[in-house]
Amino acid sequence: MGELFDLTGKVAVITGSSRGIGRAIAERMAEHGAKVVISSRKAAACEEVAKVINDKYPGHAIVVPASISSKEDLQRLVDETNKQFGKIDILVCNAASNPYYGPLSGISDDAFRKILDNNIIANNWLVNMVSPQMKERRDGAIIIVSSIGGLRGSTVIGAYCISKAADFQMARNLAHELGPDNIRVNCIAPGLVKTDFAKALWDTPEAEEKSLSYNPLRRLGEPDDIAGGAVFLASRAGSWVNGHGLVMDGGTVA
Secondary structure: OOHHHOOOOOEEEEEOOOOHHHHHHHHHHHHOOOEEEEEOOOHHHHHHHHHHHHHHOOOOEEEOOOOOOOHHHHHHHHHHHHHHHOOOOEEEEOOOOOOOOEOHHHOOHHHHHHHHHHHHHHHHHHHHHHHHHHHHHOOEEEEEEOOHHHHOOOOOEHHHHHHHHHHHHHHHHHHHHHHHHOEEEEEEEEOOEOOOOOHHHOOOHHHHHHHHHOOOOOOOEOHHHHHHHHHHHHOHHHOOOOOOEEEEOOOOOO
């Protein structure tokens, strides 16, 4: 393995890593040498992913279930990682919520707050929990999984898009705040990826055909299409990338 992408000795916490994009990132980071923390609300699903990783790379994965809606859960995630692996070098804020499809005129206050709380505020909680130790070591990489929805308007997932636009700004702000301590903060902005999370947007022939018509590569993304971007941003290869939004969408925004 070339040293530019080598994550040996690094510890990565990845939220929402029991499936989809988060799982792909965890598996690829482990492949590149990192020890990874698999976390989502359901312990059994996390255990399944950790077993797959540990069967290939013994001792490289642990499970710490946590809900991003609970500050106490997230603090326990950080504390347990420090207890078992000794540190956190990489944070991937991947987990998110989108309980509503439709125009902003129809969204309930509770649904809107859930999207903003889970997709923005929870990310800030986690960053503030892990950044002090990164400052002490003067080294760290934080990746927020945003979306191309944060770059475009939508009549269907408008509230989600608002939260993802805020994630871009959060990364820019944090890049300024944490950059002097050699902590890099970036976003990945996937296009439409075939995950359970986004199933409502692609799981019919009509919906998939419509999405493909906007994509120059004429295919939807797979979770593993996004994982390489996370490895890049977490590794030495991305050591001078900071405050950036890496669009990975097959050319849809273009």
